Amino acid sequence: MNINLTMLGQLISFVMFVVFCMKFVWPYIGEAMRERQKLIAEGLDNAAVAEKKLEAANESVAIELDDAKKQAAELLVQARSRASQIVEEAKGQGREEADRIIHGAQAEIDQEISRAREELRTRVGELAIDGAEKILESTIDQAAHSEMLTRLSAEL
Numbered sequence: 001m002n003i004n005l006t007m008l009g010q011l012i013s014f015v016m017f018v019v020f021c022m023k024f025v026w027p028y029i030g031e032a033m034r035e036r037q038k039l040i041a042e043g044l045d046n047a048a049v050a051e052k053k054l055e056a057a058n059e060s061v062a063i064e065l066d067d068a069k070k071q072a073a074e075l076l077v078q079a080r081s082r083a084s085q086i087v088e089e090a091k092g093q094g095r096e097e098a099d100r101i102i103h104g105a106q107a108e109i110d111q112e113i114s115r116a117r118e119e120l121r122t123r124v125g126e127l128a129i130d131g132a133e134k135i136l137e138s139t140i141d142q143a144a145h146s147e148m149l150t151r152l153s154a155e156l
Helices: 005-137 142-155
Strands: none
Touching: 005 142
16 A cells, blocks of 8 residues: 555544544533433433322322212212101101191091081981970870980980
8 A cells, every 4th residue: 555645635634633523523512412411311310200200199099089989988878868867757747747637637527526416416406396396286194295305305
């Protein structure tokens, strides 16, 4: 291989280019690479922290979900209990209303019976008077007449 002047010039130019790059370009590239490496490391750290926070949040959500399910179950039990209580109260009120209606009807029946008895007594009294008038019109002795009146008054 022959080394000629052109090759020597190229070698000197290449060495100068390498020195120039190492002196002026390489520090900026190295700094950019270190910053990029630092950003990547911070990103990985942040990702690890975020993953831990996500796990904690998932645990918290699971706990909250369990609490919500428990509260829903308690509310359901309370609602069923309240519904049973309302049904029992309604049954009690229905019984009371039925008893009140029955007592009212019984009182009305008793009043009707009393009125009917009173009307019957009045009617029997009228019939007794009519019968007595007919008896008096006929000839019956005084003893039979008084005995008949005594029986009628005892029956009334």
